[in-house]
Amino acid sequence: MGKGKRLFRRIWKNKTIYIVLLPALLWYLIFVYVPMGGLMLAFKDYKANLGILGSPWTGLKHFENLFRDMDFWQSVGRTLKINVIRLLVTFPVPVIIALLFNELRMRKYKKVLQTVFTFPHFLSWIIIASVLRNVLAYDGIVNSIIGLFGGDVVNFLGNKRMFQPMLYLTDIWKEAGWGSIIYLAAISGIDQEQYEAADIDGASRLQKMLRITLPNIMPTVAVMFILAAGGIMGAGFDQIFNMTNAAVRESGEILDMYIYRITFQATPDFGFSMAVSLFRSIVNMVLLVIADRGSRLFGGNGLFG
Amino acid sequence: MKRKWMAVFLAVVTLALGACGAKGEPDQPGQTGNADSETPAPTGGADEDEGEKEYAEHLVISLASVQVNESVDYNNGDEFTKWWTEKYNFEWDVIGLSWDVWAERLRVWINSEDMPDVATWDYNHGEAMNYIEQGLLYRLPDDWKERWPNVAAAYEDSQLGPALEEMAGGTYILPKPIFSTVKPTEKVVPHVTVYLRKDWAEAVGFELKDYYTVTELLEYARLIKEQDPGNVGAALVPIAARPEMALNIFIKSNATYAEGGFYKDADGNYQWGPANEDTLTGLQLYKQAFEEGLISPEFYAYTGTDDNAQFYVTGVAGATMMQGMAGAMTQCETSMRDNLGLEYDDVVHTCFIIGEDGKYHSPEQINYWTTVIFSPSISQEKFERYMDMMDFAASEENNVFLRMGFEGVDWEYDENGEIVSLLGDTVASEKYPSVYPCYDAMYILADEFQLINPSYRKEFRDRVVKLYEEKYALGDEATIPSIDWDVQLYSSDAKNKLSYNWINEYAELVLEEGDLETNWRNWVDEQQYLISPVIDELNAEFGGN
Numbered sequence: 071m072g073k074g075k076r077l078f079r080r081i082w083k084n085k086t087i088y089i090v091l092l093p094a095l096l097w098y099l100i101f102v103y104v105p106m107g108g109l110m111l112a113f114k115d116y117k118a119n120l121g122i123l124g125s126p127w128t129g130l131k132h133f134e135n136l137f138r139d140m141d142f143w144q145s146v147g148r149t150l151k152i153n154v155i156r157l158l159v160t161f162p163v164p165v166i167i168a169l170l171f172n173e174l175r176m177r178k179y180k181k182v183l184q185t186v187f188t189f190p191h192f193l194s195w196i197i198i199a200s201v202l203r204n205v206l207a208y209d210g211i212v213n214s215i216i217g218l219f220g221g222d223v224v225n226f227l228g229n230k231r232m233f234q235p236m237l238y239l240t241d242i243w244k245e246a247g248w249g250s251i252i253y254l255a256a257i258s259g260i261d262q263e264q265y266e267a268a269d270i271d272g273a274s275r276l277q278k279m280l281r282i283t284l285p286n287i288m289p290t291v292a293v294m295f296i297l298a299a300g301g302i303m304g305a306g307f308d309q310i311f312n313m314t315n316a317a318v319r320e321s322g323e324i325l326d327m328y329i330y331r332i333t334f335q336a337t338p339d340f341g342f343s344m345a346v347s348l349f350r351s352i353v354n355m356v357l358l359v360i361a362d363r364g365s366r367l368f369g370g371n372g373l374f375g
Numbered sequence: 376m377k378r379k380w381m382a383v384f385l386a387v388v389t390l391a392l393g394a395c396g397a398k399g400e401p402d403q404p405g406q407t408g409n410a411d412s413e414t415p416a417p418t419g420g421a422d423e424d425e426g427e428k429e430y431a432e433h434l435v436i437s438l439a440s441v442q443v444n445e446s447v448d449y450n451n452g453d454e455f456t457k458w459w460t461e462k463y464n465f466e467w468d469v470i471g472l473s474w475d476v477w478a479e480r481l482r483v484w485i486n487s488e489d490m491p492d493v494a495t496w497d498y499n500h501g502e503a504m505n506y507i508e509q510g511l512l513y514r515l516p517d518d519w520k521e522r523w524p525n526v527a528a529a530y531e532d533s534q535l536g537p538a539l540e541e542m543a544g545g546t547y548i549l550p551k552p553i554f555s556t557v558k559p560t561e562k563v564v565p566h567v568t569v570y571l572r573k574d575w576a577e578a579v580g581f582e583l584k585d586y587y588t589v590t591e592l593l594e595y596a597r598l599i600k601e602q603d604p605g606n607v608g609a610a611l612v613p614i615a616a617r618p619e620m621a622l623n624i625f626i627k628s629n630a631t632y633a634e635g636g637f638y639k640d641a642d643g644n645y646q647w648g649p650a651n652e653d654t655l656t657g658l659q660l661y662k663q664a665f666e667e668g669l670i671s672p673e674f675y676a677y678t679g680t681d682d683n684a685q686f687y688v689t690g691v692a693g694a695t696m697m698q699g700m701a702g703a704m705t706q707c708e709t710s711m712r713d714n715l716g717l718e719y720d721d722v723v724h725t726c727f728i729i730g731e732d733g734k735y736h737s738p739e740q741i742n743y744w745t746t747v748i749f750s751p752s753i754s755q756e757k758f759e760r761y762m763d764m765m766d767f768a769a770s771e772e773n774n775v776f777l778r779m780g781f782e783g784v785d786w787e788y789d790e791n792g793e794i795v796s797l798l799g800d801t802v803a804s805e806k807y808p809s810v811y812p813c814y815d816a817m818y819i820l821a822d823e824f825q826l827i828n829p830s831y832r833k834e835f836r837d838r839v840v841k842l843y844e845e846k847y848a849l850g851d852e853a854t855i856p857s858i859d860w861d862v863q864l865y866s867s868d869a870k871n872k873l874s875y876n877w878i879n880e881y882a883e884l885v886l887e888e889g890d891l892e893t894n895w896r897n898w899v900d901e902q903q904y905l906i907s908p909v910i911d912e913l914n915a916e917f918g919g920n
Contacts, residue, residue: 118486119509140904200678208673209610227676228886316618316675316882334479336874337501338486 111344125341132345142346145328146303146353152234152310152324153302159238161298164249165291169279171250172257187247198240199312203227228317237309237322249294256290257283292370300358303350325350428763430464436757437468437491439481442745442812445471455780455807459814463764469813485511490750492757495816498535498548498746500864501871507543513749513758515546523762525769529555529819533743534858542864549765550743551816554823556771559843562739562855566822567623568699568842570686570707571595573724575693578604585845586729589625589660592694596669599693607691613669615685615692617677618882621670624696626657626881628728631736631854633657634877637862637913645862645913647906649877650899656731658895662885675882690715699725700822701831701839708832720834727842735849739858744820768817778815778824779803786829794829802830861917869908 081088107122112132114125136142167187174180190198205211206226213223226232264282273281307326314322325346333343358373366372443449449456449467460466470491472480478497484490485506506512520527526549530536533550540546553563569592576583579598587595596613603611616624626633632648640646648654664670671677671685686695687710697703708719730736747765749758768777775794779786780803789795796802804811815821826836847855880898887894 117509118488118511138904140901203676203678207676225672227673316879317886319879319883331874334482335876337499337505337871338482339871340486 109344109348111341112348114341116340116344128341132339132342133349135342136345136349141323141328142325145323145325148321149303149324149326152237152322153305155234156238156241156305157295157298157302160242160246161295163242163246165253165287167246168250168253168257168287169283171254172283173275173279184247187250189247190244191248193244195244195308195312198244202236202240202313227315230318230321233313233318233321237306237313240313241306241309252294253287253290256287260286289371292365293373296358296361296365296373299361300354302357303354430760432464432756434465434757434760435468436465436493436761437470438493438495439470439472439484439491440495440813441472441474441477442495442816443469443471444808444813445469447808447813449809449813453807453809455803455814456809458781459764463760465760485748488751490748492750492753493761494748494750495551496548496746496748498550498743501866503539503548504543504866507547510751512547513751513753515549515749517545519546519762523766525766525771526762526818529769534741535743535746538860538864547748549747549818550741551745551747551818551820552823553740553742553744553820555769555819557823557826558742559826559840560847562847562857563742564735564737564740564843564846564850564855565623566699566839566843567620567696568703568725568727569624569694569696571694571724571726572599572605572686572692572722574722575599575604576724578602583724584726585842586727586735586849588729588731588733589628589657590731592624592728593660593664593667593669596664596693597667600667600669605690605693610689610691611693612671612685612691613693614664615682615695616670616674617680617682618675618878620682620696621661621664621674621885622878622881624728625661625664626654628736629657629660629730629732630654631738631856633881635873635875636738637909638856638859639918644918645910647902647910649880649902650906653730655892655895658881658884658891661881662891665885675886687711688714690717699727699839699842701825701828701835702821704835704838705831725838725842727846729849730854732854733849734851734854735846736854737846737850738856741858741863747818765818768814769819774819774824777817778810778821778828779830780807780810796830798830862913865913865916867909867912869905869912873905873909 111122111125113127113129114122115128115131116122117125120126171180171184174183203210207213208223208225212226216222216224226236260283264286265278268278268282303325306324307330310322310324310327311330314327329343329346329350332339332346362372447456449469450460451457456467468491478499481490481494481496482502484494488511503512516522520530529552530546530549532555533552535550536546536548539548569587571583573583576595579595579602581595581598592614599613600611605611614624622633630648630651630653632638632646632651633654634648636648637645638648665672665674671682674682680697682692683695683697685692687707690711697707704719704725707723711717711719711722727735749761767773775786776782779794779796780798785798785803785806786794786796798806804815811821825831826840828836884891884895884898
């Protein structure tokens with residue numbers, strides 16, 4: 071029997087699973103792979119009346135212009151700096167929260183805490199930014215409290231040095247609880263016999279956490295880390311767009327802000343914007359592969375096992 | 376089993392067809408009209424002349440604009456909009472755009488050939504030429520000026536329209552003129568005005584004048600800060616100015632071309648305004664105000680019109696800058712009375728800012744704000760219907776109807792032929808929410824009518840004209856330079872790439888640590904890789920050498 075025939079028979083045998091998979095495959099095909107055809111715009115001088123296929127080719131013109139643009143390189147540097155630090159600072163927090171949640175014994179209290187930690191994820195950055203503006207303003211609640219204790223007013227909103235730490239803190243506040251869900255799911259899959267054996271051996275709770283729980287969720291941690299590393303160049307637009315102001319704009323002009331500016335706040339050049347996007351995707355791909363190989367190098371799991 | 380799948384398939388097809396049909400025109404003419412409603416009789420003038428024109432076919436016209444209010448029902452709402460929709464036998468499909476997404480939404484729609492029938496567009500020359508070249512905008516028929524003479528007359532006043540028409544070889548864009556029949560000055564200058572607390576100025580012994588230099592304004596702010604005549608305490612803001620208004624007050628008052636303008640120097644060579652020393656002068660005054668605490672320490676974090684609200688809502692500001700038309704003055708008066716229990720005449724003084732050289736600075740403003748564009752796929756019927764409406768709106772005799780409502784109901788002429796409002800304390804736009812800004816700004820903008828609109832106090836209207844005249848009198852060709860159409864209508868890759876947000880650029884320089892002059896010079900140097908190619912092109916094309 072030919073290979074193709076065998077594959078077809080296998081698919082037919084598991085047709086129910088494939089039917090369930092079909093909508094997701096179609097979604098990916100229609101909304102992810104088909105639009106990739108638009109990437110050719112990076113090498114074209116886009117004319118709406120001629121369409122993507124009919125627009126004239128320009129070779130590497132957009133990339134030449136791009137690599138000459140100082141704003142572009144500055145935004146690339148800033149994106150890498152902000153998001154690499156963000157990854158290092160924020161990534162461990164959901165893992166820690168999941169480990170701590172797992173140690174809670176009062177189920178009701180655990181549920182309440184989980185809800186409290188997860189809730190901020192559902193707030194949009196525009197809401198969070200306006201709350202922050204009110205809370206951290208000169209006459210906001212934080213400065214009022216500082217004032218009550220005799221301290222000087224702190225310029226939270228316009229301080230460039232505080233802007234990036236504020237990005238990380240708000241990111242943790244908003245997303246850490248939500249991010250911990252996947253690790254809690256991984257924890258719930260750990261074989262309970264390991265804990266029972268540890269109890270017999272007289273292991274403390276901390277030892278069980280560090281020697282059983284953590285190693286068991288490490289494959290999930292590795293996959294999440296690789297995925298996060300693969301999104302470094304495209305992370306944080308909503309947050310920075312809403313939290314930035316004239317005083318700190320320079321600290322927050324990441325690559326996505328640059329793309330937004332050249333596409334929507336200037337005479338549009340869709341070919342040029344696409345060239346920037348393509349560059350961003352390639353860098354993300356490279357980072358993803360590096361993180362994947364790095365994970366394997368250190369004995370962990372890669373993205374594909 | 377097969378039947379089940381067939382039923383699912385039919386359901387999906389039905390839903391899809393239903394969805395497709397939802398956006399289309401109604402099946403029956405007048406389907407959404409309100410035939411039973413009694414609309415007041417329209418005013419005289421053009422309406423009566425056009426009486427013979429009947430519109431048999433019911434149309435749905437989609438309009439995307441920032442000049443509409445999505446909470447208003449433009450089809451079955453107030454009597455004013457009913458009058459329009461019944462007279463012109465159409466219904467609106469209104470797409471309200473907020474200011475922050477206005478440009479980008481239209482950009483996407485136009486480029487994807489999916490724009491609504493009509494749109495209000497914030498004109499950008501580079502884009503306009505691009506769109507025209509690609510056929511993405513509807514080209515008006517060659518005889519449109521004869522067919523819609525009122526629009527044509529106002530179009531000539533817009534300055535931009537005819538200039539662009541000559542360049543593009545046809546009419547694609549209808550700029551909305553700010554002034555048409557009534558023009559306060561020969562060249563249009565900005566109307567933004569500083570509102571001072573008159574009572575506080577008097578309390579600290581500050582002389583009230585129609586205009587001040589920035590240095591004088593800062594002196595007022597210092598006095599207010601030191602003496603706090605309003606007993607505001609820690610919340611006091613001597614000058615409440617968001618970055619946009621701080622740019623106006625401190626920089627543009629001194630530097631004519633501060634907002635990225637290219638201009639010819641005495642030798643006929645092009646220069647770039649932000650690199651001028653007068654820009655540095657403005658920046659230094661701006662920084663001085665910030666460092667002395669004369670503007671809010673968090674002026675960069677203002678959103679919307681927070682700064683103006685500090686003047687007329689919370690009453691903690693000694694001065695602010697906002698629109699200088701009679702409508703804005705009225706709004707300020709109402710708000711101060713409602714929120715602070717203060718009478719405008721007792722506590723407000725309006726004035727403007729001049730440069731340290733004693734001159735008023737501003738390039739001549741092109742007499743338009745926003746433009747009307749049509750979808751290249753708009754049907755002939757819809758285009759003509761909309762042009763008929765615009766022509767009605769642009770006629771001099773219908774000006775009053777457009778802004779004040781129905782004659783005999785909302786206003787009337789007195790024995791001297793003067794317009795008298797019959798609405799008491801209210802105005803037409805409150806009685807008919809559809810008036811402003813949709814119909815009011817259909818073509819000629821309302822600025823002009825605000826100069827003569829009796830709904831506003833005569834003192835306000837006179838003050839607006841006086842300030843306009845004084846600004847103009849305090850300028851000359853160097854400080855209120857005429858429009859350079861060569862630069863204005865020049866488009867190239869290098870020029871189109873320039874995308875500065877001047878409000879933020881200057882605010883950042885003011886807030887940057889270190890020596891301002893050094894920072895500014897470094898910033899100017901950093902911009903040269905973008906600016907020099909444009910200057911070279913302009914010099915090659917239009918320069919003296």
